[in-house]
Structure formats: C-alpha cells, structure tokens
Amino acid sequence: MATIPMWKKTMLSALAVVTAACIIVPVVPAAGAHQENSAQAQRAAKLNERDIEGFADAFFNRPDIQALEVPGALFVVVKDGEVLLQKGYGYADLEARKPVDPEQSRFRIASVSKVITATAVMQLVEQGKIDLKQDVQKYMGDVKLKNNTGSPLTMEHLLTHTTGFDIVDPPPGDMITGDLSAITPLKDYIIKTMPTVIHKPGEVYKYDNFASMLQGYIVEQVSGKPFHQYVDDNIFKPLGMKNSQFVLTPGMESSLATGYNERQEPLPTYNTIPTDMPQGSMLTTGSDMAKFMLAHLNEGTLGETRILRKETVKEMQSVQKAIHPKVPTMTYGFEFAMHHKFNDQYVIGKGGSIPGFASWMWLLPEQKVGAFIVYNNNSDLRDRLFEAFMDRYYPAERKPTYTTPAKDQLERFDGIYRDLRVAYLTTRIKAQDGILILEDLMGKHTLQQVEPLLFEDEQGSPVAFQENEDGTIRFLFSKSNPTAWSEKLPVPERFKDVGEDHPYASYIDGLHQLHVVQAGLDGRFSPDAPISRAEFAIWLVNWLGAVPSKSPPAFRDTASRIEAGKITTAFDMGIVTGTGEGLFNPDRPITRQEAAAMASRLAILLGHPPKQAKLTGETDSWAVDAVSNIVGNKFYGPDVLSSSDGSVDYRSKQVMTRKEAAALLYLLGTTSLPLPGSA
Missing domain, CATH: 3.40.710.10 (DD-peptidase/beta-lactamase superfamily)
Structure with missing residues (x-):
C-alpha cells in the first residue's frame, strides 16, 4: 500500500x-x-x-x-x-x-x-x-x-x-x-x-x-x-x-x-x-x-x-x-x-x-x-x-425595492445548480408565492427579486442569474461560493426500475442528476443490488468532482481497473483505506459499517461536526465512531428506524445496497453545514 x-x-x-x-x-x-x-x-x-x-x-x-x-x-x-x-x-x-x-x-x-x-x-x-x-x-x-x-x-x-x-x-x-x-x-x-x-x-x-x-x-x-x-x-x-x-x-x-x-x-x-x-x-x-x-x-x-x-x-x-x-x-x-x-x-x-x-x-x-x-x-x-x-x-443605509414577478417567470429558475469549480456544492431553487427559496450546504434562504435576473437574500447578498438566448436559465451566482458560477442541470431520463413513488427515488434521482450515478446498459439502477467497495469509493469521488490521481495506484488489486485513479484520489484524501497487505478488495460488497467509515471521513473533511448516537446491534470497535457519526447526523434512508428510547440498530455488518448507499451520500451532500460559531 x-x-x-x-x-x-x-x-x-x-x-x-x-x-x-x-x-x-x-x-x-x-x-x-x-x-x-x-x-x-x-x-x-x-x-x-x-x-x-x-x-x-x-x-x-x-x-x-x-x-x-x-x-x-x-x-x-x-x-x-x-x-x-x-x-x-x-x-x-x-x-x-x-x-x-x-x-x-x-x-x-x-x-x-x-x-x-x-x-x-x-x-x-x-x-x-x-x-x-x-x-x-x-x-x-x-x-x-x-x-x-x-x-x-x-x-x-x-x-x-x-x-x-x-x-x-x-x-x-x-x-x-x-x-x-x-x-x-x-x-x-x-x-x-x-x-x-x-x-x-x-x-x-x-x-x-x-x-x-x-x-x-x-x-x-x-x-x-x-x-x-x-x-x-x-x-x-x-x-x-x-x-x-x-x-x-x-x-x-x-x-x-x-x-x-x-x-x-x-x-x-x-x-x-x-x-x-x-x-x-x-x-x-x-x-x-x-x-x-x-x-x-x-x-x-x-x-x-x-x-x-x-x-x-x-x-x-x-x-x-x-x-x-x-x-x-x-x-x-x-x-x-x-x-x-x-x-x-x-x-x-x-x-x-x-x-x-x-x-x-x-x-x-x-x-x-x-x-x-x-x-x-x-x-x-x-x-x-x-x-x-x-x-x-463607508457605511450605507440600504433601502432595497423589490418586485413581485409572475409565477411563470419565477418557475423558470426552478432546479438544481451545480458549482462549476467545486462539484459537491449544489444549490436548489424553488419558486414559491412570489419569491424564490434557495437551499444549499449553508442552509435555506428566501430570495426577493430586485430586477430581472437579480435577487437578494435576507442579508442583502445578491443572487444573480444568466439566461440562454431562448430565455431559459443557465448560470447562477451566490455567496455560497463566490469563486465560481453554478450551472443549471438538466433533468435526466428516469431509471427504468426507480419510479417516482420509490421510497429512495429522491436520493437516487438526485445523484443521477448530479452525474454521480449512471444507468447500466439496460437503463436500470438495480436499487436492491449490493454495492461494491470500489463503486462506493468512486461515487464519493464523483460527488466531490475530484480529479482522478495520476500517481501509481494506491492498491495492488486496483492497478488494472479503469477507475484506479479515482480510488487512489480517495486514498490520497484520506477517505478510503485498504484491507491489509496493499489490497483494497474492490469487488467485495461493502458492509454498512465500511461505507459509514468512508462517508464519515468525507463528512468531517467537509466540515460536518462529528455527532454521537445510541447504537444497538453489532458494530466492530474500529467502526463505532463512524457509524455513530452517520447515525447522529441522520445520513440514512427509510431502512433505518429509531427505537422508542432513541437507539438505532444500523445493521452495521450487513452488506449495503445501492439504494442505501444513494441515501447515505445524498443526505451527506445536502445537509447544511454549521455557520461559524454554531455547534
């Protein structure tokens, strides 16, 4: 290794x-x-x-x-x-x-x-x-x-x-x-x-x-x-x-x-x-x-x-x-x-x-x-x-004047926007009663229109848009990341096996729109199938938008894989570790505690404060902190339930399915980060 x-x-x-x-x-x-x-x-x-x-x-x-x-x-x-x-x-x-x-x-x-x-x-x-x-x-x-x-x-x-x-x-x-x-x-x-x-x-x-x-x-x-x-x-x-x-x-x-x-x-x-x-x-x-x-x-x-x-x-x-x-x-x-x-x-x-x-x-x-x-x-x-x-x-008293645009004018801003520099920074815009609701990793904000394509949030920070020649919206700028514009993402064709009423649809569809996950040749996602260690690591790197490493592969058993560079990037960032003797076991289905460990490292890297939870069931000692962090942050889908006393059995040693992995990563990526000075 x-x-x-x-x-x-x-x-x-x-x-x-x-x-x-x-x-x-x-x-x-x-x-x-x-x-x-x-x-x-x-x-x-x-x-x-x-x-x-x-x-x-x-x-x-x-x-x-x-x-x-x-x-x-x-x-x-x-x-x-x-x-x-x-x-x-x-x-x-x-x-x-x-x-x-x-x-x-x-x-x-x-x-x-x-x-x-x-x-x-x-x-x-x-x-x-x-x-x-x-x-x-x-x-x-x-x-x-x-x-x-x-x-x-x-x-x-x-x-x-x-x-x-x-x-x-x-x-x-x-x-x-x-x-x-x-x-x-x-x-x-x-x-x-x-x-x-x-x-x-x-x-x-x-x-x-x-x-x-x-x-x-x-x-x-x-x-x-x-x-x-x-x-x-x-x-x-x-x-x-x-x-x-x-x-x-x-x-x-x-x-x-x-x-x-x-x-x-x-x-x-x-x-x-x-x-x-x-x-x-x-x-x-x-x-x-x-x-x-x-x-x-x-x-x-x-x-x-x-x-x-x-x-x-x-x-x-x-x-x-x-x-x-x-x-x-x-x-x-x-x-x-x-x-x-x-x-x-x-x-x-x-x-x-x-x-x-x-x-x-x-x-x-x-x-x-x-x-x-x-x-x-x-x-x-x-x-x-x-x-x-x-x-x-240079103080200034601000007295902004806002307009109330028509519903159809506001609805054209609806959608998901991905930061062009930091891919994991996404912004969701929703039209609602004459205003826009903006939600990103920094939280939720109400936007009022100053003039066409220009809005302000509650602190007076500008949120600006740029449109295509046909009047559709293409780019967004906000204070969440002033180092790049964000591009409005098209809605992809649905997976054939994930309907709108699927309990994990929002998580899977969200990652699909962000190009984190793709359909197989048959147009399916296979939500109930196990996810391998390699695929989960690659999803994490795809979500980050990180560059595939050009360094020698971090693990001997990933050297021949097309995605070896992404796995090495995940290792270099401290997100993944090996299984001993320079191996990663890329094709082995990942256990829920292994996935929690990778995701927990990523969450801490991004600034999510570690949290504790009351766990039941079996979890290996090396994974307790990571599983507790994931459960404490509620980075899980409907497959995880709390008992009446607030305790949770994460089923740590079971194999994780693709739909469960989608929920974990989607929620990690859409949960607001704490502001400076907050807990």
Whole structure:
C-alpha cells in the first residue's frame, strides 16, 4: 500500500481547512454589532492615521476576534498616496514569542500573488509582447494546449478566469512539499497537469489556479527570464519591495512567519509545487505590500517609479466579466467578493489561502484607499475585518425595492445548480408565492427579486442569474461560493426500475442528476443490488468532482481497473483505506459499517461536526465512531428506524445496497453545514 509521510498528512489536514475557507459563509456578528453598525450608518468615521489605528486595536481586541485564536496578523492601510497604518498584532512565531514586524516578518500571501502575476502580464501587454486577444498557444513554445472547443484561448480569458478548463486546481496534496531542496520547474509541472478546455473560452467563470500559473509561464516564455526573476526585476526592485520573493531561498526561514493549523499546532516549513508558483507562492511583508497598493492606486507610479501606464491600471481596475451588470466578477487580475459589504462603493480585491496562512487585499480606487490583511492560520478573520472596515468608514443605509414577478417567470429558475469549480456544492431553487427559496450546504434562504435576473437574500447578498438566448436559465451566482458560477442541470431520463413513488427515488434521482450515478446498459439502477467497495469509493469521488490521481495506484488489486485513479484520489484524501497487505478488495460488497467509515471521513473533511448516537446491534470497535457519526447526523434512508428510547440498530455488518448507499451520500451532500460559531 502507498504510504503518506507524516508531514504530508499534516498538510493534507491543513489543506482541508483551506478548501472550507474558500467557501465564504455569512459572518456571525459579535454581540452588540447590530447597534454599532446602525450608529455608524448615520455617520462615517474619518479615515486617518489616528482613527484607523484605534479602529484596528479595538478590532483585534474584540472577544469574537480573540476567539479565533489567530497567532499573528499584519494589517496595512493606505490612502491618497500615504501609509496610514502598517502594524503587526500577535506573533509570527508563537513558540519563540516573536512579534509580527510589518517591516521584517515575511508571510505567505497565497493567491494574492495572482495580482502581481497579472501586473507582470500587463507590463508585457504594454510593450506589445503579448496581445490580450491572441491565442495563447503563440506564447507557449513547445508546450501544447488541449482545447476541444474550436475557439481560441486568449490571455484575456486567463486574466478573467474564463478559460473553460475542466480542471482548475492542483490534485489533492499536490500543492506543497516538505522537501525544501526539491525543485519542481514551472514548465514541467504545467506539462504534467495540463487541463483541457471543455467550455467555450469567455463564457464560464470559475476561479482558476491553472490560468494564473499559465500567465506566469507565458511571462517566463515571452521575457526570456524565470518568472520570479522577471517579477523581481520589473516589480519588486523598482518599487523597493526588498523583502518580497516568489521562491523560498535558503536563509529566508528566519524571517518567515510560522503557519498554524486549527489546533494552533505549527506547520513545518514547506515549499510550493511548482517551486516558482505564479498563482500562490509569494512571500512578502506589510511594508512591501503597502508600496504595491500605492502604485496601483496612483495610476501605476510610486514616487518617480512607474510600473504601469495610467491606461493599463484603469483597465486592470475595470470590470471585465460579470454575471449581471450589478454583480461584477473579475477585472484583469482582481476579483469581486463579498458584494453585500461593498456599501455602495466600488471595491476590487484578491484573497488567498494556503496551509497555515490567509490573506485579503482590497482597493477602493475611487477613494484612493487600499488595505491588506495577512495572518498565520486559516480562520475567517479577513472577512470580519473587511466587514468592520467598510461599516466604519463607508457605511450605507440600504433601502432595497423589490418586485413581485409572475409565477411563470419565477418557475423558470426552478432546479438544481451545480458549482462549476467545486462539484459537491449544489444549490436548489424553488419558486414559491412570489419569491424564490434557495437551499444549499449553508442552509435555506428566501430570495426577493430586485430586477430581472437579480435577487437578494435576507442579508442583502445578491443572487444573480444568466439566461440562454431562448430565455431559459443557465448560470447562477451566490455567496455560497463566490469563486465560481453554478450551472443549471438538466433533468435526466428516469431509471427504468426507480419510479417516482420509490421510497429512495429522491436520493437516487438526485445523484443521477448530479452525474454521480449512471444507468447500466439496460437503463436500470438495480436499487436492491449490493454495492461494491470500489463503486462506493468512486461515487464519493464523483460527488466531490475530484480529479482522478495520476500517481501509481494506491492498491495492488486496483492497478488494472479503469477507475484506479479515482480510488487512489480517495486514498490520497484520506477517505478510503485498504484491507491489509496493499489490497483494497474492490469487488467485495461493502458492509454498512465500511461505507459509514468512508462517508464519515468525507463528512468531517467537509466540515460536518462529528455527532454521537445510541447504537444497538453489532458494530466492530474500529467502526463505532463512524457509524455513530452517520447515525447522529441522520445520513440514512427509510431502512433505518429509531427505537422508542432513541437507539438505532444500523445493521452495521450487513452488506449495503445501492439504494442505501444513494441515501447515505445524498443526505451527506445536502445537509447544511454549521455557520461559524454554531455547534
């Protein structure tokens, strides 16, 4: 059996936190926040050096912020060409009690790196070396794109994350390495992981790590320099960003902040894969980021130094992709997130998460204001800070006006929408009495129409739709995942042996519509047939939308199977384990307790808190916690009944049927995740 080194297990655990952090959920206000915000809405505070420091000190001392147990943070604010604040809070290294120093402490800023990469691209556009409308194959040397659409992929598509790639993220566990001496060349990694363009470029938005990586590779090809060297020569050195770099070099560790997991355990120092990673490997300080923001807010200049023309900066700060005119998505390099807290301001930004670190930079170009936060864990501190900042300095009283559309107009929104980036994120829309009901992993929301194709939920967060030429609905955007649009799924032809009145129909039909399960050649599902260990593992991977692993098979007895890559992916993610001696026994029918163990690991990975239940009947000791978790969360169909005392016999040692497996997975995937701060 393949083994995962201990350092990599730690990083995979941290990566699970990052995956969850990518999904922005509503911030639970601190006690008294409503009254404070209402008072602020009457009068904005003046953004100056004295007030912003007082605001920041008070914010980081708030009980709800202290409860996040962030080891150390760095906060920078600039305005009108001046640095108003660059201050450290807490520790860059808890064990050494080393305070955060805004001049010297280097932090990993993760995907905020992408704005620096886009800036490098636009410099070469200015020089006439890159054409935004040209097929990027022209700039890729001997690296060949895979494009099945017949439409060219351009730099504009890379910059706006509208590539249409089938895969936009690295395989699980393939983002960092604990071997600091290992070098993974950018070109080699791109060739190894090259995705395929399956949607017409320009049509579909989904946050795209590969697009930004390809931008950096093209900068490398066009300039004739390694990516990190080009950025150093043309952005960092001209701006005086002397403590910024894309590659961790010997000697940097002493100034690098330590990253921590959710238990405040330090993560070992790591390198990124590829080593020179345009989409996320930048290390920097607060004072350096202040210089970068000032240059972007001052039409491309810092003092006597110019890194971009005025016209280019305006292009980078303008909306280039939007699902709706009032719900922008991307500029060339910047993104729009947390629209509901823009407070009628024009805000562009970029967030980032990598194991042990999170960051967020936002600019208000019309106000000549910019702010940057980075810290060494993966909590939602950045979201709370942005909300507090906007409510203090740019408050707005919202008085929305809603319309009541006709029933037939609302019914066209009915259906299931699947996230184009994170396949397990699904949204269900149902028309009801002049409103829409939206239900996803974050819960149920009521939507009221603001104008055609634009709705708002109870918190004022926009929910926007895009229609096809014939007026049918194609895409949806909501706050449940601002990193991608969701596509409305067609209703497939029913399985011949699962009628509408079948007790498991809703579970089976739901997975069928999501392409998790398919009919056999005879058009049947065979609901009462046993499900094998391999098929159940494959269903889990299909539901996640995870990429089949290209690594050697995790188990000797799966090597010859077509789906070996998916089983290896499930192993790499910690969802499945073997049965001993490097074997998986793929064809053996799975027992209910084995299925519960796999599903329980997945549920915990996604953020469902473990629950307990009172069990009766026989369950092997190794499976008790998993079965208790599945029963406690009620991830089962009508085959499981509770006794009068609340106890449940899960029939753990019996073989699981396909219909029972469908119920387990469907309910796991449609049960709301808890909000921050809830049980």
